[in-house]
Amino acid sequence: MNAIPTQEVAGHCLQAFTQLVPASQAAFYCVDRHLQARDFQLHCMSGEMHRDYLDNYRQFDPLQPRNCLSSGLVVVPLGLAMARQPTRDSRRYRDFLQRYGVVDVVEILAHSAGQPQAAISLLRTAEQGAFTTDQLVQLNALQSLLQLAVANMQLCEDPLIGLTPKERQIALLLRQGASNKQLARELNVGLPTIKTHLINLFRKTGVASRTELVGTLFL
Structure with a gap:
């Protein structure tokens, strides 16, 4: 079927x-x-x-x-x-x-x-x-x-497929409303590294903002 x-x-x-x-x-x-x-x-x-x-x-x-x-x-x-x-x-x-x-x-x-x-x-x-x-x-x-x-339904695809473990972690934290400082503290990295991860995330998902990213991946 x-x-x-x-x-x-x-x-x-x-x-x-x-x-x-x-x-x-x-x-x-x-x-x-x-x-x-x-x-x-x-x-x-x-x-x-x-x-x-x-x-x-x-x-x-x-x-x-x-x-x-x-x-x-x-x-x-x-x-x-x-x-x-x-x-x-x-x-x-x-x-x-x-x-x-x-x-x-x-x-x-x-x-x-x-x-x-x-x-x-x-x-x-x-x-x-x-x-x-x-x-x-x-x-x-x-x-x-x-x-x-x-x-009998088509399985819902994992919206985070194609992301690295670090990018997945960031995406999930963004869904909870985390700021860049909170992301840096949670991942134990500097703000420039967080900005680089965000740029890569935006590029992979074809969005231009955090709000668009959360909407594209989770809504």
Whole structure:
């Protein structure tokens, strides 16, 4: 059987899940080997909200793939995930959701060899209310369909293929917002060396800035 393009799998899965279990917004994404979400496909979610999440709140998200994996569940409700992280982080993430009128989130994951490979986030507004116990049961049943769809999906390519180990390290630190001084301290090298690495990174990826680099590799 030929592999199905990721975008096609994402579109069908988002349509099916949001029709069967209503949600105001949703996102499908791949999970890389570092347990980072990437290659997002959005459904009824504004670009502003998504950028705000990536730039300012992803680190506080209790439903990140790493956290979901440690829960041992394939359908992870927001409340359960928040109870597993520091209260301060949960409060900051709740503030982010409230800013966009979201009252509840649930994550549905598909695994391969024991690792998350892709997932769907379903978000609900106050008008829809929180996900009910029956809906969570329904999502657990639907997860097998997501699992099957992802099993036939073209594997998401590693965005860092072709980079040297040092360049990969720098790219991952840039995604976290590291400055040149922080990069130099982390790699134990001088600022001129960091600038040389950045020039090489920009050349390899065909970008002209740090922001473009992060967008090209991870978004």
